[in-house]
Amino acid sequence: MIRVILPAHLRTLARVDGEVKLDVEGQATQRSVLDALEACYPMLRGTIRDQVTQQRRPFLRFFACEEDLSHELPDAPLPDAVASGAEPLLIIGAIAGG
């Protein structure tokens, strides 16, 4: 079980409260977690990564275990604590705008 914490606006869009819990097949990576997230919540497609290029949207960041994972490769394994569900993967919007 992977735990994901979404930014408030995306929780509203996906109509969820609190953490999202996902079953991910195979190794837990950014790509596999986002694939599972978008499969469960199709309205989130395009909001975290581009619909076509699949690249992370520039004003979003991925954090876990007090580390910035935003520039890790999409298929790099996530930390064991995330894969085991001990720690959540945080998707965070940049502090910008007004």
Next chain:
Amino acid sequence: MSKVRVLVGTRKGAFVLTSDAKRERWEVSGPHFAGWEIYHVKGSPADPNRLYASQCSGWFGQIIQRSNDGGNTWEAPGGETTPAPGSMPAGASNKFVYDTSPETGKPITTHQWYDGTQHPWEFKRVWHLEPSLTDPDTVYAGVEDAALFRSTDGGQTWQELAGLRGHGSGPRWQPGAGGMCLHTILLDPSDPGRIFIAISAAGAFRSDDTGKTWRPINRGLKSEYIPDPTAEVGHCVHRIAMHRSRPGVLFMQKHWDVLRSDNAGDLWQEVSGNLPTDFGFVIDVHAHEPETIYVVPIKSDSEHFPPDGKLRVYRSRTGGNEWEALTKGLPQRDCYVNVLRDAMAVDSLDSCGVYFGTTGGQVYASTDAGDSWTPIVRDLPGVLSVEVQTLP
């Protein structure tokens, strides 16, 4: 008794304002999609309870929202958590992919950038949604970078009408200060094949075959920043309006200049007349008088507020050239708001209502065709768009 529903898009959400036909007491619903930019909300003429909204954010990109109950509840089309078997692809309602296939013409991959170099086409947002006049599930989307998309499944999937970018002048289009946006879509009620669109800063275009092929309709436009006085494209058209009873007559607010065309855009003539300034964004037509038109003059392209701090709507009852200032109920001192291009609309009650929203968050209404004005709401986020539905 008839009702009026005003659909307001703002920088921080959408609002639905409703009243009976007296238009004296208004109920305000919202914010819907709080915190998101809502560029446009518009209802289907074929089913007034079917609304479409363009929701976007610098963080999360574009979302399309749809309502089937007049704005009480909303859904991202195809974004349901458990898509029905055989349904359209889930999560594709915000997927706007430019058509570069050889089958639909030569791939167009670049347009002119601010510095004159060529720049790739990049989808940014939907500026305007125009539902079909006859089918609630068909809706057009004008997007930035400029292109026209159409959905025939209620906004679940979108296909580009690539003939617009493909007619040849695409590489010469360039963005205005607000981006290279396709912001105006007019459907001809007398000819299902005829569509008018406008792009800032490329100009106006017309299709006579339901969007397959397009031609620029910019003859007669003069723009000081374009050296060639007969330039086919490059004009910063801000808005076009028509009266449904005379779809061949078009009115235009250009960057500078107010113009009209009496031949479906084949030739334009300036009708700025006695306006205090002919810069502005909005233009609209009275619901029952095809020669009565409205603009809100703005001081200049570098000072986006009303001249002298006085918010004045100007009305012409002669299709242009002769204008009168409408000031009753509008602030006549210290007013420095703007009225953006999609932020004026009219209702179709016997005494025509006129509505506009400001970047200061006010939505003003007139129930007497502009003679006097009252704010429906004063303190919304900056208003991006205003549409009106007259309901039975």
